[in-house]
Amino acid sequence: MGNDEVNYAYAAIVIVVSVLGALAVLRYLGPLGRPLPEPPFNVSLVNVSGVGDRLYVNITISDCRVRPLGGSVEVYLGDRVVGYSSFNATCGLNTVSLPLQPQLVGSEARFAVNVSLGDRGYVVSYFERLVTAVMSLRPVNVTFEDGEPLLFLSYVSPFPVMISAGQVTYINYNLSVLALSGCMTPRALAPAGQGTVKLQLLNCSYEDLSALRPGDVYQIRALANVTYISPYGNVTQEVGLLGYQG
DSSP: OOHHHHHHHHHHHHHHHHHHHHHHHHHHHOTTSSOOOOOSOEEEEEEEEEETTEEEEEEEEESOSSOOOEEEEEEEETTEEEEEEEEOOOSEEEEEEEEOOGGGTTSEEEEEEEEEOGGGOEEEEEEEEEOOOOOEEEEEEEEEETTEEEEEEEEEESSOEEEEEEEEEEEETTTTEEEEEEEBOOOEEEOSEEEEEEEEOBSOEESOGGGOOTTSOEEEEEEEEEEEOOTTOOEEEEEEEEEEEO
16 A cells, blocks of 8 residues: 555544544534533423323423423324323422323323423423223123113223123023024213113024023123213224123
8 A cells, every 4th residue: 555545544534533523522512612501400201190081191300400480291192182281390290180082091192291491491301101091891791671681781981981782692601501692782871980881682692591590600792882972082992892790
């Protein structure tokens, strides 16, 4: 390698070292050669939970070098804002309450937490969390009242819920006998909270009604159509149901 080649290689090394050195200076000193300011505080999202028809978001603001002056939370599903609330931000634990929307339950949502510094700007932090709430639906019993077959379902829901069922099957385990199958029900509206809804069974195939004996162990299978109703939009789901009793 001649002298010119050696000089070119040396120049390339000097350029690379210079660039890396400049990046390090920018990293630790900032673009104007001054030390970068420390963050005014740290924001973390501690917990997200649905209780009744409310969504509670617990936010911790710690290591406060500047006092926060206010804040807000935006909730996103995809690119769509589905919730918003402002709060009086303090250094420590902040609990923010928003309306719980049916489409949030069981979904991964993105939370944008905006904490204001007044005239000095603001800090925005983003978090993703799975939104959970207590919601359940379970078959309890099949019985006859005034000659009409009825399906009883127990439920827990933070919203009023419209329920119907199809493909209802009742099996007596003690006798290993199928009592009825293929039933469907009309829709019924159940209020928010916890309770039992009674649905009339229609279009059943009756196999052996003597298998509907109290005290025996039985299994009920069904496919439920459930619509959760709220002012923020309704959500319809199809849910497979399985219930035992003994």
